[in-house]
Amino acid sequence: MSDQIRKRKADHLSICLKKDVECKSVTTGLEYVYIVHNALPEIDLDDVDTSSDFFGHKLSFPLLFDSITGGSKEAKQVNQIVAEVAKEKGLGMFLGSIRPALDDPNILDSYTIARDTAPDIFIGLNVGAPQLSRGLDIDRLKSILNDIKANALSIHLNPLQESVQFEGEPFFRSVLERIRFLVKNLNVPIIVKEVGCGISREVATKLELSGVSAINVAGLGGTNWATVESIRSKMLGNDFKAELGDLFSSWGIPTSISIIECVQSVKIPIIASGGIRSGLDMFKAMVLGARYCSIALPVLRASKSSQELSLLADKFLAGFKTAMFLSGCKSVNDIKSVRYYLGPQLKGLLAR
Numbered sequence: 001m002s003d004q005i006r007k008r009k010a011d012h013l014s015i016c017l018k019k020d021v022e023c024k025s026v027t028t029g030l031e032y033v034y035i036v037h038n039a040l041p042e043i044d045l046d047d048v049d050t051s052s053d054f055f056g057h058k059l060s061f062p063l064l065f066d067s068i069t070g071g072s073k074e075a076k077q078v079n080q081i082v083a084e085v086a087k088e089k090g091l092g093m094f095l096g097s098i099r100p101a102l103d104d105p106n107i108l109d110s111y112t113i114a115r116d117t118a119p120d121i122f123i124g125l126n127v128g129a130p131q132l133s134r135g136l137d138i139d140r141l142k143s144i145l146n147d148i149k150a151n152a153l154s155i156h157l158n159p160l161q162e163s164v165q166f167e168g169e170p171f172f173r174s175v176l177e178r179i180r181f182l183v184k185n186l187n188v189p190i191i192v193k194e195v196g197c198g199i200s201r202e203v204a205t206k207l208e209l210s211g212v213s214a215i216n217v218a219g220l221g222g223t224n225w226a227t228v229e230s231i232r233s234k235m236l237g238n239d240f241k242a243e244l245g246d247l248f249s250s251w252g253i254p255t256s257i258s259i260i261e262c263v264q265s266v267k268i269p270i271i272a273s274g275g276i277r278s279g280l281d282m283f284k285a286m287v288l289g290a291r292y293c294s295i296a297l298p299v300l301r302a303s304k305s306s307q308e309l310s311l312l313a314d315k316f317l318a319g320f321k322t323a324m325f326l327s328g329c330k331s332v333n334d335i336k337s338v339r340y341y342l343g344p345q346l347k348g349l350l351a352r
């Protein structure tokens with residue numbers, strides 16, 4: 001069983017590194033958010049303070065490296081580089097699903113490496129809804145949280161991915177009840193995320209009522225898991241599943257719309273993700289009301305070296321800071337007051 005999970009995780013890494021896995025038919029919609037330019041910002045660029053607070057951790061700007069991997073030698077290297085750069089740049093990170101380590105304690109070092117590398121940064125642990133549905137050993141989870149000194153637990157909801165995956169586990173019975181149980185029984189904040197299909201206002205409301213501390217929308221427009229699983233099924237010779245994955249490659253709520261749905265329905269912080277590809281995307285997502293942003297695929301692709309990932313973080317910061325300056329924002333708190341227009345394409349897409 002654990003060999004099969006490890007092989008799947010390795011396939012995910014190599015497919016995401018080598019193939020075109022980003023959503024092609026639908027975009028995030030952030031290109032249809034037009035910011036009202038401020039020609040008279042009355043501050044210097046240097047006056048702009050991009051810093052932000054994330055569950056008691058100071059971030060140099062509101063960006064998090066999102067869940068990618070864990071459970072193998074390659075994963076250990078990725079997690080080490082990501083932690084190194086998060087530390088250097090004053091950012092936070094989420095580890096990939098802890099699932100492989102629930103079955104095999106020998107691979108825990110591919111996760112603990114992040115904490116060993118960066119003792120003080122924000123680190124979130126990650127687990128999937130199907131594991132919650134089928135009974136997760138809470139004592140084992142608590143012990144891993146403790147080993148990693150994790151600052152939060154993020155739970156991924158991925159019903160599409162599980163439905164189209166070669167050996168998927170589309171088990172979502174009782175997940176909300178288990179989330180409530182974890183909220184009561186763990187002493188870290190719980191963050192719930194999608195993986196690329198977005199969170200609707202109905203789901204956001206249920207999550208807030210369950211006591212969840214933040215929602216990460218992970219909307220449509222970035223890494224597309226129906227496509228990733230379709231490519232993998234084709235590699236494994238299962239054309240039936242591959243075709244099913246292709247059929248659903250446009251399914252989901254575009255990131256911009258998911259942000260709007262969530263900020264209009266709940267008060268807990270919203271993290272924007274799913275196709276955030278620049279500091280300007282970050283800024284637009286935050287103008288729509290998100291408090292933080294996270295990225296996964298660009299991090300994986302830059303994680304060959306800490307220099308490359310460091311440069312990526314610098315580019316995001318430069319874009320974000322410039323957009324703040326051009327909108328007259330001195331602090332990240334000012335972003336929510338920036339005026340914007342929605343292009344007709346986005347207005348037309350907004351669900352009833």
Ligand SMILES: Cc1cc2nc3c(=O)[nH]c(=O)nc-3n(C[C@H](O)[C@H](O)[C@H](O)COP(=O)(O)O)c2cc1C
Binds near residue numbers: 097126193196297
């Ligand atoms: C190689 C890879 C592995 C991932 N593994 C996980 C995971 O274990 N748990 C999870 O919640 N999300 C996982 N994700 C999803 C990301 O955290 C993120 O929600 C999604 O990729 C959308 O962001 P992006 O468009 O910036 O990649 C993974 C993403 C990538 C690229």
